[in-house]
Amino acid sequence: MTESFVVQRETQIAAPRATVFAYLTDPEKILSWMGADATTEPHPGGLYLLKSVGPRGAAARGAFREVVPVHRLAYTFGWEGGQEVPPGSSLIEIDLIERDGGTLLRMTHSGLPNADQAAAHAKGWAHYLERLTIAATGGDPGPDRGVSNKS
Template sequence: MTEAFIVQREIQIAAPPATVFAFLTDPQKIISWMGLEAATEPHPGGLYFLKGLGSDRTRAARGAFREVVPVHRLAYSFGWEDSEEVPPGSSLIEIDLIDKDSGTLLRMTHSGLPNAAQCAAHDKGWAHYVNRLSLAAAGKDPGPDRGVTGNG
């Protein structure tokens, strides 16, 4: 039986789903909490691009949106340019936004990672960035992003 390498995160955010959704799809809002440059085309088949993650600020991630249900759900492929282990489009990120307790419950699953080391590295990255997203979407300044080492 093949072991699944999956990262899961859940966090309550003090902002409505529409606000959180914007922070996940609008390039200007994305870079307030993750990366230095972003480009998105939030429709099935559309581009997902992010540059400036981790300790190597020149590193870029690329994928394509697979599912976009405004203010409720996103699914997009994901991978790192110049990576043999996690190349662009090789993994899948699914995010559900649930209206709960006067805010949003974000549930994220990152599947398709190739091994335990990549799973651990991406888990560390998601812990960092989901907390930064929570702050930014709630109208707080997450501060400068110092990045996370060891992703992909």
Template sequence: MDESLVVRRETQIAAPPATVFAFLTDPQKILSWMGAEAETEVHPGGLYLVKDVGGRPGRTARGQFREVVPVHRLAYSFGWEGDDAAPPGSGLVEIDLIDRDGGTLVRMTHTGLPNAEQCANHAKGWAHYLGRLRVAAAGGDPGVDDFARSLAV
């Protein structure tokens, strides 16, 4: 594995692992911090789908759950519909939820990214969305998702 094409992020969330797990797997809770529509089948081989990510119509993340350990760990394939560089199933997102300091340490690793540009874009996206997750899972309102606007030059 080319370590230069791996995105790693950690964030501490002021909520228990069960709450954070729900915000990563329950479609209604996912919508509080990412996307306009979500569908999940939370079991190995089940669907992971989030539409209109970043407020961009047609930007759809799709994958399949590979590992589900309730309240502790998720792993799912990941990619973008209509994106030849990073199509559905081309990447792997692994998320560990660690009970720490009265809350949850979220440790995320995204592998399988094809090049430095995709890696940089995903690193920026994960920083944005893990920040939104941190707010939502702790009971706050992350506000309107302006990620697409931040990409405009």
């Protein structure tokens, strides 16, 4: 069995869980902090599709495995045309925990194939969770310029 690499992040968001959940599942709200086009069907087996910004314009595709409104999301993830992380090859799990008058978002991205991909996805998550925190609290994170990666 090959080794799997994992990215874990936590961020505190000064917004209710229902608001944060909407920013993770509603395509219009997703686009306020990530991507150029989004399609989501937030139910087990439903589609997760996000076209990223930038010159590559890659699309991330997966399927929802678990959807517990305002509490938890789990969906497969990968890049269309991606050799190292193809669609559905990794798993993103997000838990929303009520804490300090807001929401603690705890994210685990598992199933990444190597250290380079884990580092690239860690950089992406740091960038996008910061943007999510701004958007979910009513701020404007500005245009999404993506994350520059060599991957």
